[in-house]
Amino acid sequence: MARIDLEHIRHAYGAKPKSENDYALKEVHHEWNDGGAYALLGPSGCGKTTLLNIISGLINPSEGRILFDGKDVTHLSTQDRNIAQVFQFPVIYDTMTVYDNLAFPLRNRHVPETEVDRRVKEIIEMTGLGGWAGKKAQGLTADQKQKISLGRGLVRSDVSAILFDEPLTVIDPEMKWVLRSQIKRLHKQFGFTMVYVTHDQTEALTFADKVVVMYDGQIVQIGTPAELFERPRHTFVGYFIGSPGMNVLPAKIDGSTATVGGESIALNFRPEIKSGAKTELGIRPEFVAIGREGMPVTITKVEDIGRHKIVRARFADQPISIILDEDGEIPAEPRIAFDQKAINIYADSWRVGGEA
Amino acid sequence: MEKTWNNKAWFMVLPVLVLVAFSAVIPLMTVVNYSVQDTFGNNEFFWAGTDWYVDVLTSDRFWDALTRNLVFSAIILAIEIPLGIIIALNMPKKGLGVPVCLVLMALPLLIPWNVVGTIWQVFGRVDIGLLGHTLEAIGINYNYVQNPIDAWVTLIVMDVWHWTSLVVLLCYAGLVSIPDAYYQAAKIDGASRWSVFRYIQLPKMKRVLLIAFLLRFMDSFMIYTEPFVVTGGGPGNSTTFLSIDLVKMAIGQFDLGPAAALSIIYFLIILLLSWIFYTVMTTSDAQS
Ligand SMILES: Nc1ncnc2c1ncn2[C@@H]1O[C@H](COP(=O)(O)OP(=O)(O)O)[C@@H](O)[C@H]1O
Numbered sequence: 293m294a295r296i297d298l299e300h301i302r303h304a305y306g307a308k309p310k311s312e313n314d315y316a317l318k319e320v321h322h323e324w325n326d327g328g329a330y331a332l333l334g335p336s337g338c339g340k341t342t343l344l345n346i347i348s349g350l351i352n353p354s355e356g357r358i359l360f361d362g363k364d365v366t367h368l369s370t371q372d373r374n375i376a377q378v379f380q381f382p383v384i385y386d387t388m389t390v391y392d393n394l395a396f397p398l399r400n401r402h403v404p405e406t407e408v409d410r411r412v413k414e415i416i417e418m419t420g421l422g423g424w425a426g427k428k429a430q431g432l433t434a435d436q437k438q439k440i441s442l443g444r445g446l447v448r449s450d451v452s453a454i455l456f457d458e459p460l461t462v463i464d465p466e467m468k469w470v471l472r473s474q475i476k477r478l479h480k481q482f483g484f485t486m487v488y489v490t491h492d493q494t495e496a497l498t499f500a501d502k503v504v505v506m507y508d509g510q511i512v513q514i515g516t517p518a519e520l521f522e523r524p525r526h527t528f529v530g531y532f533i534g535s536p537g538m539n540v541l542p543a544k545i546d547g548s549t550a551t552v553g554g555e556s557i558a559l560n561f562r563p564e565i566k567s568g569a570k571t572e573l574g575i576r577p578e579f580v581a582i583g584r585e586g587m588p589v590t591i592t593k594v595e596d597i598g599r600h601k602i603v604r605a606r607f608a609d610q611p612i613s614i615i616l617d618e619d620g621e622i623p624a625e626p627r628i629a630f631d632q633k634a635i636n637i638y639a640d641s642w643r644v645g646g647e648a
Numbered sequence: 649m650e651k652t653w654n655n656k657a658w659f660m661v662l663p664v665l666v667l668v669a670f671s672a673v674i675p676l677m678t679v680v681n682y683s684v685q686d687t688f689g690n691n692e693f694f695w696a697g698t699d700w701y702v703d704v705l706t707s708d709r710f711w712d713a714l715t716r717n718l719v720f721s722a723i724i725l726a727i728e729i730p731l732g733i734i735i736a737l738n739m740p741k742k743g744l745g746v747p748v749c750l751v752l753m754a755l756p757l758l759i760p761w762n763v764v765g766t767i768w769q770v771f772g773r774v775d776i777g778l779l780g781h782t783l784e785a786i787g788i789n790y791n792y793v794q795n796p797i798d799a800w801v802t803l804i805v806m807d808v809w810h811w812t813s814l815v816v817l818l819c820y821a822g823l824v825s826i827p828d829a830y831y832q833a834a835k836i837d838g839a840s841r842w843s844v845f846r847y848i849q850l851p852k853m854k855r856v857l858l859i860a861f862l863l864r865f866m867d868s869f870m871i872y873t874e875p876f877v878v879t880g881g882g883p884g885n886s887t888t889f890l891s892i893d894l895v896k897m898a899i900g901q902f903d904l905g906p907a908a909a910l911s912i913i914y915f916l917i918i919l920l921l922s923w924i925f926y927t928v929m930t931t932s933d934a935q936s
């Protein structure tokens with residue numbers, strides 16, 4: 293259990309990175325608190341696995357330092373960092389039994405056999421591999437194999453941190469839920485620092501107290517699920533979190549007024565914008581009200597998804613999504629209004645604050 | 649899954665059956681035919697029954713040659729398999745080194761048997777050969793023409809030089825098929841170098857090793873060209889393997905009956921041993 297500091301980490305896979313685009317990780321400067329449960333969320337290819345591998349020491353970063361509890365471990369080997377990591381695709385030792393697979397990380401560290409037995413039995417119980425303990429791992433199904441992989445990550449009780457790299461991708465939804473709550477329970481019980489990589493936002497939001505959103509080799513926002521929802525720091529976070537994602541409309545900003553198409557929208561603050569920046573207005577579909585008042589829109593499609601309806605429309609020549617209650621009505625000549633408190637303004641994709 | 653049976657499918661394999669019949673079964677049957685008959689020339693044959701087989705199986709000459717074959721195969725397998733694995737483990741996995749190593753490894757395999765024999769025959773000669781001469785110069789008494797041990801060493805070194813590459817290439821193919829994630833997981837799990845070999849690399853190489861083992865066994869058991877070129881079966885009979893003996897019998901002495909019987913016995917031994925090895929190795933695989 294440790295606090296992990298990443299200091300100005302950059303990583304390029306190629307030998308001589310020339311431009312910023314050669315870096316798989318652009319710059320990550322961030323600390324993971326001791327005992328925190330973090331979800332690392334981002335589209336595939338954004339550098340999540342690279343970041344995990346740098347923490348566990350499987351990759352040496354091109355630049356920057358890693359500290360565990362203040363101690364520099366940048367040049368320590370994976371073994372010496374004492375980290376557990378679960379990979380996206382199952383890795384099992386074919387010739388060993390399920391039991392021996394799970395005992396492997398402990399035996400390699402010369403844990404006494406009675407302790408090994410206790411831990412392994414606990415993990416077997418937890419992952420529901422009960423009937424399989426004595427079987428060779430070779431003939432198992434993909435999700436059983438992944439449970440073994442997961443089990444090997446969880447079996448050690450003395451690790452600095454446990455890193456999960458999309459561990460439940462191959463597991464069926466119901467079991468996914470069970471395993472995820474087991475992992476959370478272990479987190480509560482032992483207080484491991486956990487980093488859980490996923491590209492599934494529901495998984496991220498339910499697992500973690502802090503969600504770290506990555507995009508294009510950078511961390512774009514770290515926050516609680518509520519913060520990510522209400523105040524996305526980057527338009528990408530707006531798109532990525534929420535379903536459907538935030539509406540981002542090109543807007544001209546003048547004082548505390550935003551102009552989208554021909555429509556002026558009053559803001560409750562005065563954004564500070566550098567001249568020449570590309571400015572946009574972000575509003576979540578949940579905060580767009582449809583009715584007889586406001587700005588005109590053309591409805592293109594209404595999707596009824598049970599608890600509410602998603603209205604697809606065009607506003608000022610831009611597509612816009614609106615969430616409407618199940619029993620909400622769409623008038624003949626529909627108009628929309630934005631909830632002023634929920635409007636975010638972006639300059640060059642980054643959120644700008646301002647005076648009220 | 650339900651299998652569909654269609655007897656017409658047999659016609660599809662017919663061409664292969666015909667080919668095999670002409671290339672293998674018919675010649676084999678001719679040999680079987682010779683092995684049960686005797687002749688005094690003039691193309692007149694008499695039924696000899698199992699006489700030739702009894703003759704062969706009761707002769708010291710046969711058992712001595714068979715022992716030599718078994719010892720030779722055992723020695724070269726004991727050297728080439730571990731050596732091949734060690735070399736394969738140390739080959740580069742990426743970069744410019746890969747094609748260079750692969751070409752170097754493939755070179756000995758491209759040289760025909762008799763050329764290999766001739767190369768070593770000359771190489772090892774005390775009067776003009778680089779190896780023989782050098783050994784002589786540094787005071788090692790080496791002469792494969794007179795000393796049986798030297799003759800054996802020469803044949804073994806030659807075979808190792810010629811064929812270890814085959815084992816290396818097969819093992820290497822097995823090794824590069826292991827995804828990186830396995831090595832990463834092993835690091836996370838704190839596995840030692842030996843554990844990585846024992847639990848990751850060896851299981852992945854198992855299948856190719858079985859093939860390498862069988863190929864090298866069958867091939868070394870049938871060794872002919874190299875001893876024929878280098879030692880001619882001598883000194884004395886010390887390198888007279890079954891194949892050499894067979895040729896002496898059939899072509900040297902023109903004893904077609906016993907030679908045919910020996911051929912059949914030889915063939916059955918190879919078949920039997922290969923089958924035993926294969927079964928032992930694959931069932932131990934299935935149990936695990
Ligand atoms: N071994 C590698 N060699 C070269 N490039 C790599 C390697 N692994 C990943 N990359 C590149 O680095 C970027 C980040 O990859 P990765 O960390 O695997 O993303 P994620 O896990 O978020 O899907 C991608 O553009 C990918 O192509």
Ligand SMILES: [Mg+2]
Binds near residue numbers: 341380457
């Ligand atoms: Mg990944």
